[in-house]
Amino acid sequence: MGNNNLCSTHILRQAKISNTKVRKSILEFLMKNHGPFSIDEIHEKISTCDSTTVYRCIKKFEKCKIVERCDFGDNISRYEYKCSEHHHHIMCRNCNRIDTVKYCFVKEMEKVLIQQGYKEVSHKLEFFGICQDCQNSNTNSEN
Amino acid sequence: MGNNNLCSTHILRQAKISNTKVRKSILEFLMKNHGPFSIDEIHEKISTCDSTTVYRCIKKFEKCKIVERCDFGDNISRYEYKCSEHHHHIMCRNCNRIDTVKYCFVKEMEKVLIQQGYKEVSHKLEFFGICQDCQNSNTNSEN
DNA sequence: CGAAAAAATGCAATTTAATTGCATTTTTTA
DNA sequence: TAAAAAATGCAATTAAATTGCATTTTTTCG
Numbered sequence: 151m152g153n154n155n156l157c158s159t160h161i162l163r164q165a166k167i168s169n170t171k172v173r174k175s176i177l178e179f180l181m182k183n184h185g186p187f188s189i190d191e192i193h194e195k196i197s198t199c200d201s202t203t204v205y206r207c208i209k210k211f212e213k214c215k216i217v218e219r220c221d222f223g224d225n226i227s228r229y230e231y232k233c234s235e236h237h238h239h240i241m242c243r244n245c246n247r248i249d250t251v252k253y254c255f256v257k258e259m260e261k262v263l264i265q266q267g268y269k270e271v272s273h274k275l276e277f278f279g280i281c282q283d284c285q286n287s288n289t290n291s292e293n
Numbered sequence: 294m295g296n297n298n299l300c301s302t303h304i305l306r307q308a309k310i311s312n313t314k315v316r317k318s319i320l321e322f323l324m325k326n327h328g329p330f331s332i333d334e335i336h337e338k339i340s341t342c343d344s345t346t347v348y349r350c351i352k353k354f355e356k357c358k359i360v361e362r363c364d365f366g367d368n369i370s371r372y373e374y375k376c377s378e379h380h381h382h383i384m385c386r387n388c389n390r391i392d393t394v395k396y397c398f399v400k401e402m403e404k405v406l407i408q409q410g411y412k413e414v415s416h417k418l419e420f421f422g423i424c425q426d427c428q429n430s431n432t433n434s435e436n
Numbered sequence: 437c438g439a440a441a442a443a444a445t446g447c448a449a450t451t452t453a454a455t456t457g458c459a460t461t462t463t464t465t466a
Numbered sequence: 467t468a469a470a471a472a473a474t475g476c477a478a479t480t481a482a483a484t485t486g487c488a489t490t491t492t493t494t495c496g
Contacts, residue, residue: 313473345475346475368483
């Protein structure tokens, strides 16, 4: 088996999680292919395992920061291999096609997207952090 | 009944949708209170109607651009009255408290949030538009 | 290496946000 | 004010995601 196998194995080892056949398949699929994928899309490619297992693997990957979740507001979570360069996405409101956006200042980015041929461009931006109340009280709801 | 009632009635009329008791209650609640709310939260306040009706009203409001949907990646849609000034949100990763963010350049904004006392600040930014394929073919999946 | 411990998997069942169908009620039209 | 159109309540359904548990695979460590 080739380089990719070694690579995925290495990543799993480094994350200190079990190096199973299913995890390797999922990780290799995500590493070889661009763009965020839904659980269903991943499951279709990794046809050898149950979809529950995909859910569990991806959840583990997310916790280990191997993948990142993207939300496009259609109640379907999509996941992407967390590669080096910071980027965003654009989804067509009509066909749901997802493209990569490499620029990073909101208004500027929208202009570039319009130049690229997209129309009716808008964006969703949400922030996450730990608020002061939570910093003071030590209650932490993460498991 | 006071000014708020007139106001919500006017908005519904302007949107050319029926001016019902339930819709007025929901709209007035959203107009009086800041921050995006889940269907459950709205339903608890508008205790006189079925939750299905809240879903349907909010969907209608969204279509008429009276409210805007926010996604924080927890599989719960939240809705906010679409007031004049452009802004974003920050949700505490621990307690899910949601605050308003009035600034608008990503990295700058993160700095301001950190100055405001938030820690471990990150953001999610997704774009939406109509891609060239969809502009060319006239298939439109919206109903 | 090989047995014990730990972790992952498959399958079935469950949870929960959201949607749909349909009879009834309310609102709008004219 | 009567007819038409739209909204509502309730029950049932859909679909993404989660959980429990028996079985299998992987890891640990003597």
